[in-house]
Amino acid sequence: MQSTQQAAGAPNPGRSGIRRAFFASLTGTALEWYDFAVYSAAAALVFGDLFFPSEDPLTGTILAFSTYAVGYISRPLGGFVFGRLGDVIGRKKVLIATLVLIGVATFLIGLLPAYGTVGVAAPIALVVLRFAQGVGVGGEWGGAVLLSSEFGDPRRRGFYASAAQIGPPAGNLLANGVLAALGVLLTEDQFLSWGWRVAFLLSGVLVGFGLWIRAKLEETPVFKAMEAEGTRPEAPIREVFTTQPRALCAAVLSRVAPDVLYAMFTVFVLTYATDELDMSRGSALTAVLIGSSLQVFLIPLAGAVSDRVNRRLLYGCSALAAGVWPFVFFLMVDGGSWILLVCGVVGGLVIHSFMYGPQAAFVAEQFSPRLRYTGSSLAYTLAGLIGGAIAPLLFTVLLSSYDSWVPLALYLAVAAAVTVVGLVLGRDADQAGEEEELLVTRAKTEPAVKLT
Template identity: 85%
Template sequence: MQHPQQAAAPVPAGRSGIRRAFIASLTGTALEWYDFAVYSAAAALVFGDLFFPSKNPLTGTLLAFSTYAVGYVSRPLGGFVFGRLGDVIGRKKVLIATLVLIGAATFLIGVLPTYGTVGIAAPIALVVLRFAQGVGVGGEWGGAVLLSSEFGDPRRRGFYASAAQVGPPAGNLLANGVLAVLGATLSEGQFESWGWRVAFLLSGVLVGFGLWIRAKLEETPVFKALEAEHSRPQTPVREVFTTQPRALCAAILCRVGPDVLYAMFTVFVLTYATDELGMSRGSALTAVLVGSSLQIFLIPLAGALSDRVNRRLLYGCSALAAGVWPFVFFVLIDGGNRVLLVLGVVVGLAIHSLMYGPQAAFIAEQFSPRLRYTGSSLAYTLAGLIGGAIAPLLFTALLSSYDSWVPLALYIAVASAVTVIGLSLGRDSAQAVDEDVRLADAQETEPAVRVP
């Protein structure tokens, strides 16, 4: 079996090829997460009334968040299907397919009639489209990570792999920015009647732009080398489970804490600030916008920092901080001060950045190159089931049951502890070995894998 660190092998594409791969990974993932984040925000703000009407507002919110969870439950299917295809037919083709899938689903949500118009068919169709979104996202992340990292120098894998990690905050920033503008310029009735649809319909334009970028990109040098050596796996899913179970377990568990923390500070905080603290929708969205905008810079910085210090140590220390901060955050915002809300969300998302920046490189380094798309995708999607999928539901249920923020903070602390366990099971990168492999492979495969 090849050494787990060989995947980032040659960099014959030159700086222009690396730059194009980085941009394609970042922009494509950002556009897909725009689609995903638009739904998340809409679920917190309007979907409870429009698709799941109930005399009890809490019931409507729970049902709306349940469709949010469907987007996570469907991710493993995307991870299994597209992860396998990514290791068999290539990264580029799969990444184009995932972009089309999630873009089409989001656009259709924008024209979907509500419960008041077609009855029960409305929430059923919403769930189906949300499922399709999740399948697309499930196949996207692993490929986006490899798209940038397999073009880059393994000594800077933390930075290059972070391109895909910038996608969620960038998409979240764009989605919430659009919703904030619509909320500020439209009346409450206009926003709930048709304003929210505009954000979904914009997806068609954005996905077209993403496809244009990805269609111009070459296949990654690593996959071309695997093709030339006839080393592509026939049953990558089975191989991951049978030959690399510890790597898969480490990669899954390390994601739980960041997923739960992110769900708190980008999704549930919208509901908590408006329903529990009586703050305006605009104030809550502003806090998320400011925090997400800073993440765009903090995530690649954290990825680059993890190339200079021990990646697991940086990740682990940040996970410990993630377990502590919620206890400070809820006390800080208890008075309903808008400035303190922004500060609390910014710090929470900064801590998330310090975990999320190194995360892609850490997960990719757990698997051998021929199984890396499958392994990374399975880890990403299966972690979502026990992390981000149930987080908003548990936050809502815990708050309803105990009428206190303490159980919420304890939940995040436990999730952070799970991440620390996952990191302890994983392995560090061997950059010196990676460099030897990179130089050897570059001499053998450079003519075959050069990007014009």
């Protein structure tokens, strides 16, 4: 079957261009999420002791998770600033800027002195740099989704858009792998003293690699077509809120359950396994590592499946499963079995994959091409405020307040219901028509480029 671009007679970047876009979206997002995930793991494992010392270890953990939330609270700023720029000046330029921002912030965290050295200045600096991380991630996601999906066939948008979705588990896999390796190679004192810093300083090398990949990529065909037609928006944020409020609401709500589920099985589970189940840090990290490694393959599979079945239906069934699984998980691990912990984490992340794989395409399809970067970025960042931002903190508070896992599972059930509402509000978009109109217009002024 011919791609939409071919069918329309529009310029086509060729298979090599599509592959480069897919790889650039995946690797860049993975590197940014490495930076974000290494912070998340460090917040659960070491930041409570180093930056928020307290006689009560739980208090230190809660404060550390509060700074974790800062990375979500700052995302809307990135969504507003970079989302708007992505629809006005282009996807590529913005994605280079977001990669630099989050990379520099992460590298500097690795150089921060602890509370015992400089006092209150240490947690303040940590919060500022975490805020910068969140701004970068807030502007990254929408562009990464469009980078790969606007190069590929819109009829396979679920698969192509999933490139950006592979980034978080790949980054999480890399981050937890580095921390696990450091935990094995170093003593407890060495890890707490300087070992954790290695994972943050490594960001400088990884971001340099990501910049090299993105700098070589062209702008997407859809944005080029908007430039040629002169249809770039002047005030995309205002347009999204005034002309597409239902789309924005649907996209925001659809993201809540995946964010909360991911926070439970990649962040909070580290604290729960070590504090409640008396497992070692390495055992908990390994369980997350196994689940994340499977997600790297399951997410694009789920995206591809969503191209062949109704995307909203697949997403919705997975959301219902997300509301049920925590009840199963906590009963499974109650005996302290590491094998059952691994099975529980894997089960949670499999369910997450079948929400997260179709998610990027579903969110992008809620908005017209000229407002997609802004709309997708706003949806992604605003959902983070009510989903992933408070989830680890709320999990910890609920557990300490009720000394039971039941409120945690009920919290996830509510999150799943919210996502189902969002999916009901959403639309099954025409997978090709809107891009086809843009690309046909551009084809009138430029000769078609054959696939290579």
